[in-house]
Amino acid sequence: MDGDGHDAARALLRRAVAAGTVLLRNEGMLLPLDPARLRRVAVLGPNAATARIQGGGSAGVYPVRVVSPLDGVREALSGAAEVLHSPGVHAGDHPTPLGTGNARDPRTGEPGCWSGCWTPPVRRCTPSTG
Numbered sequence: 001m002d003g004d005g006h007d008a009a010r011a012l013l014r015r016a017v018a019a020g021t022v023l024l025r026n027e028g029m030l031l032p033l034d035p036a037r038l039r040r041v042a043v044l045g046p047n048a049a050t051a052r053i054q055g056g057g058s059a060g061v062y063p064v065r066v067v068s069p070l071d072g073v074r075e076a077l078s079g080a081a082e083v084l085h086s087p088g089v090h091a092g093d094h095p096t097p098l099g100t101g102n103a104r105d106p107r108t109g110e111p112g113c114w115s116g117c118w119t120p121p122v123r124r125c126t127p128s129t130g
Contacts, residue, residue, distance in 0.1 A: 006064060038081035043070050046087040 033041075051068040054060055067075075074083045096102065105112050 035077055035080040038077065040082045040084060041073065041077060043073055043083060043085045044088050046089075049085060049087065 048070045049068055051066045053063060053066055070083070070085050077083055101111070103112060104110065
């Protein structure tokens with residue numbers, strides 16, 4: 001397929017994606033954002049900077065060009081607003097182990113945690129009791 005064919009296919013796909021997008025909630029008619037009124041935009045999350053394009057099994061997709069969400073926002077707002085990115089939380093393979101260094105009693109702020117059901121019995125864990 002020549003360059004014109006790729007461009008036509010890309011334009012068709014862009015229209016299809018835009019037409020298939022569903023806005024679930026738009027309180028106060030906030031969206032779409034008016035680029036002329038923006039000064040800074042924050043794009044959050046580790047997947048914003050890296051496009052997720054592959055499916056599993058037979059759903060493999062091999063595009064000619066990949067644009068991450070972050071790059072798309074930056075391109076769309078080029079010259080209109082500063083675009084900031086923070087990867088936010090680190091999404092590892094396993095949960096972070098809970099310990100006294102990263103757990104605090106929400107009521108007292110002391111190291112430790114509360115565990116149990118929503119109703120008693122509740123057991124208090126502290127550095128001295130483990």
